[in-house]
Amino acid sequence: MKNLLDRMPNVLLLGPGPNGVAPSTYQALSRPTLGHMDPTFISVMDGIKEGLLTLFNTKNHLTVPLSGTGSLGMEAAFVNVVEKGDKVLILQNGVFGTRMVDVASRLGADVTELAFEWGKPLDMDMVAGQLKKDGYKIVAMVYAETSTGVKNQCEEVSKLLKGKDSLFLVDVVTALGGIPVKVDEWGIDICYGGSQKCLSCPPGVAPITFSDRAFEAIANRKSKVPNWYLDMTMLAKYWEGHTRVYHHTAPINMLYGFYQAIYNILEEGVENVHNRHQAALDALTEALGEMGFHMLVEKPYRLPMLSAVTVPEGVNEAALRGALLNDYAIEIGAGLGALAGKIIRIGLMGYNAQIHNVQILAKAMKEILAK
Ligand SMILES: Cc1ncc(COP(=O)(O)O)c(C=O)c1O
Secondary structure, three states: OOOHHHHOOOOEEOOOOOOOOOHHHHHHHOOOOOOOOOHHHHHHHHHHHHHHHHHHOOOOOEEEEEEOOHHHHHHHHHHHHOOOOOEEEEEEOOHHHHHHHHHHHHOOOEEEEEEOOOOOOOOHHHHHHHHHHOOOOEEEEEOEEOOOOEEOOHHHHHHHHOOOOOEEEEEOOOOEOOEOOOOOOOOOOEEEOOOOOOOOOOOOEEEEEEOHHHHHHHHOOOOOOOOOOOOHHHHHHHHOOOOOOOOOOOOHHHHHHHHHHHHHHHHHOHHHHHHHHHHHHHHHHHHHHHOOOEEOOOHHHEOOOEEEEEOOOOOOHHHHHHHHHHHHOEEOEEOOHHHOOOEEEEEOOHHHOOHHHHHHHHHHHHHHHHO
């Protein structure tokens, strides 16, 4: 029988994710599987929680990795705090903002979607005006909008929410590990990420953190959390305390990988990792400019780890992406939604946020465009 894994190509992942994984993390994934209540494994669980406190910049005791991808983080964030009829404001300027609207609506929330042009930041006057109009139980936004490459104004929104009762819910799937995420300083109540972007682990883990205020809101719900698997009151007993209560079988080896990925960031130094992302973006901006490509997003709002790039007249973006993958084993991303066919998306995330990867990509693009 043919083993499909024998011929796995080694693709340089420079798209919107998944992204590069360090050799040490691949090695960690293949360590012996232990029982999920084994004290050695529990010490790894505790190590992950401790590392996440640093990455999220929080003291929240309920800070854990969920067994699933970033979308599960989004589900968990909303399902724990939303009850039918709750007023939820979602600031939307991309695909993942629209996904938030869908998730919250399915839970029966009374959703107000404040939509902004894709590729542009939030209009803060409109946000301030909307917050004056009504009181919301939850105000939600995506910090790093992967579909457009926009860094949204998380800190500014947090200032508008100061002193209000609203819970502040933020998606940092693409941000975490690439730019600072200051959960406590910015008063974020619920914040989730994903393993496969700047954290440089394969997909499958979604770190999440809840403030005491958010946990209190869960404890005071009128109805039970409608999703058994994601009920944080139960998950907390699995992840916290001297005696752990079985909830589900944690994906042991994925968590070894996740532990190693966090370890690698802390070893390099969080700030150094952020600076490496910015240096890679600077190199990319210069290289693309030489080829006549331009960034979609205005400089102050550009994400270092994900660039939305407008394609010059006469260049077929699908053919370019195809040639990069087929002839050079380099993956970049396409535009989504309204931006499909108009942009390409280049990710320089985590382990792959390196200037030499920019040079490899630029050389390949030049050769393809010269044909
Ligand atoms: C900002 C953002 N949120 C949520 C998700 C969903 O994560 P996943 O695809 O891991 O489920 C993504 C994935 O790209 C994302 O970029």
